[in-house]
Amino acid sequence: xAGVTQTPKFQVLKTGQSMTLQCAQDMNHNxxxxxxxxxxxxxxxxxxxxSEGTTDKGEVPNGYNVSRLNKxxxxxxxxxxxxxxxxxxxxxxxxxxxxxxxxxxxxxTRLTVL
Amino acid sequence: SQQxxxxxxxxxxxxxxxxxxxxxxxxxxxxxxxYRQNSGRGLVHLxxxxxxxxxxxxxxxxxxxxTSKKSSSLLITASRAADTASYFCATLEKLVFGKxxxxxxxx
Numbered sequence: 001x002a003g004v005t006q007t008p009k010f011q012v013l014k015t016g017q018s019m020t021l022q023c024a025q026d027m028n029h030n031x032x033x034x035x036x037x038x039x040x041x042x043x044x045x046x047x048x049x050x051s052e053g054t055t056d057k058g059e060v061p062n063g064y065n066v067s068r069l070n071k072x073x074x075x076x077x078x079x080x081x082x083x084x085x086x087x088x089x090x091x092x093x094x095x096x097x098x099x100x101x102x103x104x105x106x107x108x109t110r111l112t113v114l
Numbered sequence: 115s116q117q118x119x120x121x122x123x124x125x126x127x128x129x130x131x132x133x134x135x136x137x138x139x140x141x142x143x144x145x146x147x148x149y150r151q152n153s154g155r156g157l158v159h160l161x162x163x164x165x166x167x168x169x170x171x172x173x174x175x176x177x178x179x180x181t182s183k184k185s186s187s188l189l190i191t192a193s194r195a196a197d198t199a200s201y202f203c204a205t206l207e208k209l210v211f212g213k214x215x216x217x218x219x220x221x
Contacts, residue, residue: 105156
């Protein structure tokens with residue numbers, strides 16, 4: 001199993017450009033998550049999908065949209081990138097979305113917005 | 115807002131020494147998890163401790179939980195250079211991770 005995969009690994013955007021970060025998991029997990037990690041800030045939840053067909057806002061959803069395309073895939077879209085969105089983005093999944101589940105993380109996408 | 119807060123933010127020790135990291139949280143929880151992140155990588159689950167447990171061991175890891183103080187600690191015994199990483203506590207009911215403790219183990 002590949003686990004959680006993310007593409008791309010690195011991306012540089014200009015202010016105002018749009019892009020979609022892709023995430024896929026092959027573990028048949030129900031729940032998927034998008035986090036951003038900034039220096040000294042830990043991980044902050046952007047959006048999550050408790051199950052296929054549902055999405056919910058996390059702590060910092062402004063400027064982002066998500067799509068749970070199917071059970072495997074959960075994408076994050078930046079419609080008009082801003083320098084404040086420069087960060088490392090992590091996708092994660094967990095089997096049932098309960099608090100005792102382990103979260104499995106992807107390797108991250110390092111995004112720079114100029 | 116961050117519910118889990120680790121302390122210290124950074125810790126530097128010599129190989130063979132023990133490393134202790136602390137985590138405080140704000141609301142009631144059913145369990146707390148600890149994760150590790152190597153530089154530039156995603157987080158990896160280390161251990162889960164439930165609210166009815168006071169202490170749990172896994173190899174060289176020892177985790178304690180004090181629900182009355184809303185705090186947890188992670189102890190790594192006989193540290194190795196390969197333990198160099200950032201360590202995070204997480205309360206997954208709230209989907210919240212702390213800011214992490216950056217541990218450096220010097221050979």
